[in-house]
Amino acid sequence: MSDIPQQLRAVLRGEASGKTVWQPRIECWYSDREYRGEPLPGKYAGDSMLKLYNKLGVSNRLYIFCECVEKYYDAPAIIEETIAVDPMTTKHIIRSPAGEASAVYRKNSSNFGEMPLKWWVETAEDIEALTYIEQHTRYRFNRQTYDMLLAEWGHLGLPCMCMPRVNIQRLLIDLCGVENTFYLLNDEEDAVEELLRAIDGTQLRMADMLRETPFEWINYGDNIHAKVLSPRLFEKYVIPAYQARNQRLQGAGKFTFAHFDGDVKELLPYFQACGLNGIEAVTPLPQGDITLREARAAMDGIFLVDGIAALLFDESYPLDELKRQTLECLELFEGQLVLGISDEMSSTGTLDRIEYVTELVEDFNAKH
Numbered sequence: 001m002s003d004i005p006q007q008l009r010a011v012l013r014g015e016a017s018g019k020t021v022w023q024p025r026i027e028c029w030y031s032d033r034e035y036r037g038e039p040l041p042g043k044y045a046g047d048s049m050l051k052l053y054n055k056l057g058v059s060n061r062l063y064i065f066c067e068c069v070e071k072y073y074d075a076p077a078i079i080e081e082t083i084a085v086d087p088m089t090t091k092h093i094i095r096s097p098a099g100e101a102s103a104v105y106r107k108n109s110s111n112f113g114e115m116p117l118k119w120w121v122e123t124a125e126d127i128e129a130l131t132y133i134e135q136h137t138r139y140r141f142n143r144q145t146y147d148m149l150l151a152e153w154g155h156l157g158l159p160c161m162c163m164p165r166v167n168i169q170r171l172l173i174d175l176c177g178v179e180n181t182f183y184l185l186n187d188e189e190d191a192v193e194e195l196l197r198a199i200d201g202t203q204l205r206m207a208d209m210l211r212e213t214p215f216e217w218i219n220y221g222d223n224i225h226a227k228v229l230s231p232r233l234f235e236k237y238v239i240p241a242y243q244a245r246n247q248r249l250q251g252a253g254k255f256t257f258a259h260f261d262g263d264v265k266e267l268l269p270y271f272q273a274c275g276l277n278g279i280e281a282v283t284p285l286p287q288g289d290i291t292l293r294e295a296r297a298a299m300d301g302i303f304l305v306d307g308i309a310a311l312l313f314d315e316s317y318p319l320d321e322l323k324r325q326t327l328e329c330l331e332l333f334e335g336q337l338v339l340g341i342s343d344e345m346s347s348t349g350t351l352d353r354i355e356y357v358t359e360l361v362e363d364f365n366a367k368h
Helices: 004-012 027-036 047-056 062-070 122-137 145-154 167-173 180-186 189-211 229-248 265-270 292-298 319-332 349-366
Strands: 069-073 081-088 087-098 099-107 112-117 137-141 160-163 215-218 255-257 279-281 304-305
Touching: 004 122, 004 145, 027 047, 047 145, 047 349, 062 069, 062 160, 069 189, 069 319, 087 122, 099 122, 122 137, 137 189, 160 189, 160 292, 167 180, 167 189, 167 229, 180 189, 189 229, 215 229, 229 265, 255 304, 265 292, 292 319, 319 349
Parallel strands: 160 215, 215 255, 255 279, 279 304
Antiparallel strands: 069 137, 081 087, 087 099, 099 112
16 A cells, blocks of 8 residues: 555645545445444445555545543533433533533434434523533544554555534534424524634634644534525634634644535535635535536635535446546545545445545546
């Protein structure tokens, strides 16, 4: 296997002479089979995730290194508790001097995921408790875990840290849900704004901590979707938060990129204002709502991380369509591309198509 970390480092620094690194994310595809007890196909039968990537000879985004960053509270009176309600349902509680916050999650019956039955923030009292908890949340870097993972996985890429979702996205996806978020913004605007400021503060402290770590690229794992997050909200909340993070992280030589995996057409005019080095998982047609050419027009000087619609790894789509989009992506974003799947191969995708794109990338790189 070639020196993937050095190749990726050269790509991110703009020193790869137009070459790229093929970095498909197939963890969900793998975990679905693990959940079902379904063997991997052919020569990959019995392989661990690590061995599978080794055999495929492709890079991994190495979000496993998120395990190196640990959350803690600087207030000893904040206590977490987890209660098993039944075999499928779990209640999480955080007790604090400002009140108690809780959420209830239920496991899926088809995969390892879970869905909220009760959100963390549904009332004004919940907002007060979560604001206090955020104000006392801190993060630290575990070098021992980092070194252990580096020895095992480091040949497949560069360790990557994924920061928590940015302010308003944290409410929409993690704490409140979409409907609750908009009701609370209307009914409890001042309190919600205070919570959002507390979240920003926590994440800037995290960014300051990450400045001193070996991470070379850092992801903002926000799952931006314009049909939920309007341009007005994006401009008001997300752009200033990105700019503040970037000032700290890019100032320390870190490559920053954010995860936009939903529809993004309405947000294209705002891409440049974010100040990001890259955007991950921008999803083209036939899955997303934009073409690769529209993305490229909005991303001058911004790296595309991924770029191939996940649907095209399913055999229900013609192989020629996968080839066409892969080559278009390679050509349009030459010199500012880490090629991947936008954003992960689904359970119905095939490893044969991963191998096919590997050949296309090798041919492309050989010409540079």
